[in-house]
Amino acid sequence: MGDVAQRLADIVGADNVVSGDAVGDDYTGDEALVGEQTRPAHVVKPASADQVAAILRLATEEVLPVTARGSGTGLSGAARPRAGGLVVSFERMNAILDIDTVNHVAVVQPGVTLSELDARTAEVGLGYTVYPGELSASVGGNVGTNAGGMRAVKYGVTRNNVLGLEAALPTGELIRTGGRSVKTSTGYDLTQLIIGSEGTLALATEVIVKLHPRLAHSATVLAPFPTLETVMKAVPQVVSSGLAPHILEYIDALTMAAITHTAELSLGIPDSVRDASQAYLVVGLENRDAGRLDADVEVLGTVLAELGAADAYVLEGPSARKLIEAREKAFWTAKAAGADEVLDVVVPRSSLPDFLDAAQAAAARTGSGVVGCGHAGDGNVHLAVFQKDPDTRAALLHDIFAAGMALGGAISGEHGIGRAKKDHFLQLEDPVKIELMSRVKRAFDPAGILNPGVLFGRED
Amino acid sequence: MGDVAQRLADIVGADNVVSGDAVGDDYTGDEALVGEQTRPAHVVKPASADQVAAILRLATEEVLPVTARGSGTGLSGAARPRAGGLVVSFERMNAILDIDTVNHVAVVQPGVTLSELDARTAEVGLGYTVYPGELSASVGGNVGTNAGGMRAVKYGVTRNNVLGLEAALPTGELIRTGGRSVKTSTGYDLTQLIIGSEGTLALATEVIVKLHPRLAHSATVLAPFPTLETVMKAVPQVVSSGLAPHILEYIDALTMAAITHTAELSLGIPDSVRDASQAYLVVGLENRDAGRLDADVEVLGTVLAELGAADAYVLEGPSARKLIEAREKAFWTAKAAGADEVLDVVVPRSSLPDFLDAAQAAAARTGSGVVGCGHAGDGNVHLAVFQKDPDTRAALLHDIFAAGMALGGAISGEHGIGRAKKDHFLQLEDPVKIELMSRVKRAFDPAGILNPGVLFGRED
Incomplete structure (x- = not known):
C-alpha cells in the first residue's frame, strides 16, 4: 500500500x-x-x-x-x-472551460457544481436545465447517475442535456465522445452508455452540456386537490394541454405540511381548503413574453379547475421561490423526520394512481409509513419510507419496486441503483439484461476496478 | 443450405x-x-x-x-x-400496437412506416416527430440509423424520441428496455446503445416512441441570402432568437434551382433577387395559437433582415408544402442529376461556414462538384458529391470527413456509417474507440452474426 x-x-x-x-x-x-x-x-x-x-x-x-x-x-x-x-x-477538476454562446453549450470539468455553472451561464442568459434538488451536486455526478430534477418535464434529464464527454477508460486511455453538435450517427453512442453508469464503465474528465436560453418570465401555480388520485389523474391532462410546464410536481398533504413547516413558509391557503386537500400540484410556466405567460396562467387555471382542483393560487415571487426550494429540500426534511429510506421509482404517468395505491397498500400491510412528493410530469415519485426493521423494510421495498416494474416502470428514475438498491435490482431485473450489462461492463473494465459492488458485481 | x-x-x-x-x-x-x-x-x-x-x-x-x-x-x-x-x-411486423394518448407514446412493430404512423397519430392530434426525407422508411430503420430529419432542430433525432424497445439478441433471447416513462436510472441504457447501432447489436422487435401534440398553426418562411457564409452565420442567431423553429434548413442556389425545377415549383422570387442569392434559409414556425404564430413570423422577418437576408417570403400553404417536399426529395434530385455520393457530415453550428469552405476547397482541388442543403440548425450538411473516379472520390471524401472531424464534428449526423463509409470511419476514428466499440459488439454478439462488415469487422 x-x-x-x-x-x-x-x-x-x-x-x-x-x-x-x-x-x-x-x-x-x-x-x-x-x-x-x-x-x-x-x-x-x-x-x-x-x-x-x-x-x-x-x-x-x-x-x-x-x-x-x-x-x-x-x-x-x-x-x-x-x-x-x-x-x-x-x-480540483472544477473549471468551466468554455461557455459557447453560439452553439449553446458549456464545456466543464466534472467537479464543477451546478450552482457555479448556473451563476456563470446566467451572465449570458443561458442555463443548464438539469436541476436536481441539490445545487452543490457536480456535473460529473449528474453524468454518473443520469440526474433529473424538476425541470426534466420540459428539458429532459442529464442524458438529454449532455452532448459529449472526455472520459478515462479503466485501462488508462482517454477517449472523446460526441461533441458540440446535437446529433451523430457514427458508431455506438458511448456518451449515452457512460451516462447513468454510476462510475462503473469510465470516468468523465470533461463534459459538454447543452445550454438553453433563460426565459424572462415565469409563474408558479399551486393547486390543492381533494385526493391523491385526482391530482394524479390531472397530471397527464396538464402535460397534454400544450402549456409545456417546466415544473409539474405533486406534493402529498403530509409532505407539504412538513416542508412548509421546515421552511417557515405560509402559502396563504385558507384552513378549510387545506383541511380538505390530500395533495397539491405545483405547476411552473415560463415564457419569453410576459403577455403570453399571463394568458397561459389563465388557461392553466381553467384546466386545473376542470380537473378538480379546489383552487389555483398564483404564488408571488418570494413565496414561489421558497416553495420550490422547500420542495427541493424534501429529502432533508424526510431525513430530519427520521425517514429510513428514500425511493424514486418511475412509472408511466398514467400509472401514477395505481402505483401510489400499491405503495400505500404495501406500507399498510407492513405497518410502515410512506409519504412523498415527486416529478409527477415524469411519473417519477419520491417516497420517504418509515420502517425501522431492516428485514421488513427490505420486503416493503421489494413490493414497491415490483409494483412499479409491473406497471411498466423502473426502480430508479434519477437516483440510480448504486449499492443501496443493488440487491433489489439483481432480484427484480431480467437476468438476461443483467448478464448483458455485465458483459458490457467487462468490455470497458476487464479488471473490474470501477466501482465494484455498484449496480452488480462482487461485494467483498 | x-x-x-x-x-x-x-x-x-x-x-x-x-x-x-x-x-x-x-x-x-x-x-x-x-x-x-x-x-x-x-x-x-x-x-x-x-x-x-x-x-x-x-x-x-x-x-x-x-x-x-x-x-x-x-x-x-x-x-x-x-x-x-x-x-x-x-x-410482416408492421402493426401499430397501441397509441397511448395519456402517456403520449405509440407502441409499434419495427416494420411500421412513418407515413402510416403519421396518419394514425394525426387522428388523435399527436405525432412522431422524426421526419427523415423518406416517409416510406420504417420505424425499425429509424432506430437502426438514429434517423434525424428536418424537425430534429426542435424535437431531436430518433434517439430523443424512442423510450423503449423490445429486442432480440443475437444469442436468441428477447429483452425489454426502457418503457413508457420518460426517464430511468436503472442500469445501463440499452435502448440508447441499440439505437444507431445499424443492426449490429440486436434487432428491435417492438419500439415505444414518444408522441408530441400537433400544433394547429404553422408557417414557412423562405429567406434568400447573398452568400453561403451569411446564411451560415445567420443560423445560430435564429436558434438563439427564442422562436424555436421546427424547421431550419439551408439550401444552396444550385440545389434550390434543381429541386424547384424537378418539383415544377415557382416560389415567386424576383429574378433580380434570385440572381443575387447564393443560398436560402427555410424557417418553419409552429404554434398552438394563430395570433402568437403571426407575431413570431413578424419577429422572424426582422431577425432575418438584420442578419442580411435579401427578403423574407412567407410561403402560402401549397407552396410551403411543395418546397418542403422538394427539399425532402433532394436526395432523389441529386441521384437523378448523377451524384456519385451523398454525405451528411455534422459539425457544431458555429463551424458550418468553415466546414463548407473546407469542403469546397477540397472539391476544387480534385475537380469535383459539391453542392448541397441540410439541417442547418443541427449543423448537419447534406452534400451531393460529383466525382466519377473512385480513387479521387475516396480521397475527396477523406478530406471532407477529416475537415468535419477537425471542426469537432462527425462523419455522419443521421445516415450512419454502414458499409459505404466504413473505411473512412476506421481510418479517421480514434482506434481506442473502435476497439472499445468492437468489445461492446462482442458483448452482444459473440458469434459476430449481426451485420458483419457494417461499422467495422471483417468484409469477407
Whole structure:
C-alpha cells in the first residue's frame, strides 16, 4: 500500500493523496440513508484528464477498486468506496472551460457544481436545465447517475442535456465522445452508455452540456386537490394541454405540511381548503413574453379547475421561490423526520394512481409509513419510507419496486441503483439484461476496478 | 443450405422464406449510391418477436450473417446483406400496437412506416416527430440509423424520441428496455446503445416512441441570402432568437434551382433577387395559437433582415408544402442529376461556414462538384458529391470527413456509417474507440452474426 501511495503521489503530487486514517469522513460515502460508510485506502485528487487516466492505469495494474466522487450528494451509495480501494475525487477538476454562446453549450470539468455553472451561464442568459434538488451536486455526478430534477418535464434529464464527454477508460486511455453538435450517427453512442453508469464503465474528465436560453418570465401555480388520485389523474391532462410546464410536481398533504413547516413558509391557503386537500400540484410556466405567460396562467387555471382542483393560487415571487426550494429540500426534511429510506421509482404517468395505491397498500400491510412528493410530469415519485426493521423494510421495498416494474416502470428514475438498491435490482431485473450489462461492463473494465459492488458485481 | 432453409421454414412457415435466385432485387441492398448489391442466401419474414429470436438463435448456431431490413431506404448500405447470409425482413411486423394518448407514446412493430404512423397519430392530434426525407422508411430503420430529419432542430433525432424497445439478441433471447416513462436510472441504457447501432447489436422487435401534440398553426418562411457564409452565420442567431423553429434548413442556389425545377415549383422570387442569392434559409414556425404564430413570423422577418437576408417570403400553404417536399426529395434530385455520393457530415453550428469552405476547397482541388442543403440548425450538411473516379472520390471524401472531424464534428449526423463509409470511419476514428466499440459488439454478439462488415469487422 505504501508503494501505491507513492505511485499515486508521483501522478498527482504528494499533497493530493490522502491515505489511511488521514482520510476524512466526507470521503467515506454519499447521502444514501442506508449502508455503512467505508474508509478507502487512499483519496487521490487529480488535476487533469491525464492524471485520471494514469490513476486508472495503475489501478488496473494493481486491481484496486476505484470509486469516483463529485460532491458526494448522491442518494444511492454509488460514491461509497471499497475498503482498501481508491477514491478519485474531482474537487480540483472544477473549471468551466468554455461557455459557447453560439452553439449553446458549456464545456466543464466534472467537479464543477451546478450552482457555479448556473451563476456563470446566467451572465449570458443561458442555463443548464438539469436541476436536481441539490445545487452543490457536480456535473460529473449528474453524468454518473443520469440526474433529473424538476425541470426534466420540459428539458429532459442529464442524458438529454449532455452532448459529449472526455472520459478515462479503466485501462488508462482517454477517449472523446460526441461533441458540440446535437446529433451523430457514427458508431455506438458511448456518451449515452457512460451516462447513468454510476462510475462503473469510465470516468468523465470533461463534459459538454447543452445550454438553453433563460426565459424572462415565469409563474408558479399551486393547486390543492381533494385526493391523491385526482391530482394524479390531472397530471397527464396538464402535460397534454400544450402549456409545456417546466415544473409539474405533486406534493402529498403530509409532505407539504412538513416542508412548509421546515421552511417557515405560509402559502396563504385558507384552513378549510387545506383541511380538505390530500395533495397539491405545483405547476411552473415560463415564457419569453410576459403577455403570453399571463394568458397561459389563465388557461392553466381553467384546466386545473376542470380537473378538480379546489383552487389555483398564483404564488408571488418570494413565496414561489421558497416553495420550490422547500420542495427541493424534501429529502432533508424526510431525513430530519427520521425517514429510513428514500425511493424514486418511475412509472408511466398514467400509472401514477395505481402505483401510489400499491405503495400505500404495501406500507399498510407492513405497518410502515410512506409519504412523498415527486416529478409527477415524469411519473417519477419520491417516497420517504418509515420502517425501522431492516428485514421488513427490505420486503416493503421489494413490493414497491415490483409494483412499479409491473406497471411498466423502473426502480430508479434519477437516483440510480448504486449499492443501496443493488440487491433489489439483481432480484427484480431480467437476468438476461443483467448478464448483458455485465458483459458490457467487462468490455470497458476487464479488471473490474470501477466501482465494484455498484449496480452488480462482487461485494467483498 | 437446404437444411437452413428448412429450419427457417419451421420457424416462420415455408411461405415466408425465399431462397437463392428467387430472392428479389429489392432485398439486395438499400439506397446507398456506392457499393455492389448482394444477393443473400435467404430472406426470412418473421411475424413475431419470438420468431425473430428463433432465427437469431439458429444464425448464431450456424454462424450465418444476418442483415435486418425495414423499408430499405437507408443511404449507407447498412441493409445490404452478405452473400450466403440471411435478410430478416420486418415487412410482416408492421402493426401499430397501441397509441397511448395519456402517456403520449405509440407502441409499434419495427416494420411500421412513418407515413402510416403519421396518419394514425394525426387522428388523435399527436405525432412522431422524426421526419427523415423518406416517409416510406420504417420505424425499425429509424432506430437502426438514429434517423434525424428536418424537425430534429426542435424535437431531436430518433434517439430523443424512442423510450423503449423490445429486442432480440443475437444469442436468441428477447429483452425489454426502457418503457413508457420518460426517464430511468436503472442500469445501463440499452435502448440508447441499440439505437444507431445499424443492426449490429440486436434487432428491435417492438419500439415505444414518444408522441408530441400537433400544433394547429404553422408557417414557412423562405429567406434568400447573398452568400453561403451569411446564411451560415445567420443560423445560430435564429436558434438563439427564442422562436424555436421546427424547421431550419439551408439550401444552396444550385440545389434550390434543381429541386424547384424537378418539383415544377415557382416560389415567386424576383429574378433580380434570385440572381443575387447564393443560398436560402427555410424557417418553419409552429404554434398552438394563430395570433402568437403571426407575431413570431413578424419577429422572424426582422431577425432575418438584420442578419442580411435579401427578403423574407412567407410561403402560402401549397407552396410551403411543395418546397418542403422538394427539399425532402433532394436526395432523389441529386441521384437523378448523377451524384456519385451523398454525405451528411455534422459539425457544431458555429463551424458550418468553415466546414463548407473546407469542403469546397477540397472539391476544387480534385475537380469535383459539391453542392448541397441540410439541417442547418443541427449543423448537419447534406452534400451531393460529383466525382466519377473512385480513387479521387475516396480521397475527396477523406478530406471532407477529416475537415468535419477537425471542426469537432462527425462523419455522419443521421445516415450512419454502414458499409459505404466504413473505411473512412476506421481510418479517421480514434482506434481506442473502435476497439472499445468492437468489445461492446462482442458483448452482444459473440458469434459476430449481426451485420458483419457494417461499422467495422471483417468484409469477407
